[in-house]
Amino acid sequence: MKCKECDETLKVQRRCRQVRLTCSGCKKEYQIHEVAAELDPETEAELERFTCIIYD
Numbered sequence: 001m002k003c004k005e006c007d008e009t010l011k012v013q014r015r016c017r018q019v020r021l022t023c024s025g026c027k028k029e030y031q032i033h034e035v036a037a038e039l040d041p042e043t044e045a046e047l048e049r050f051t052c053i054i055y056d
């Protein structure tokens with residue numbers, strides 16, 4: 001999963017009850033619903049490890 005801004009890798013980050021994707025390059029944060037349509041299987045699998053994700 002790549003950042004739309006700078007092409008660096010997005011990392012799944014869990015914070016309180018929310019999960020965000022954070023860019024390792026420009027530090028931009030994406031909410032899951034912003035990128036839901038473009039999630040790759042790898043990122044999706046990682047998200048599935050979080051059992052009570054809130055897609056806010």
Ligand SMILES: [Zn+2]
Pocket residue numbers: 003004005006007008023024025026027028
């Ligand atoms: Zn970025």
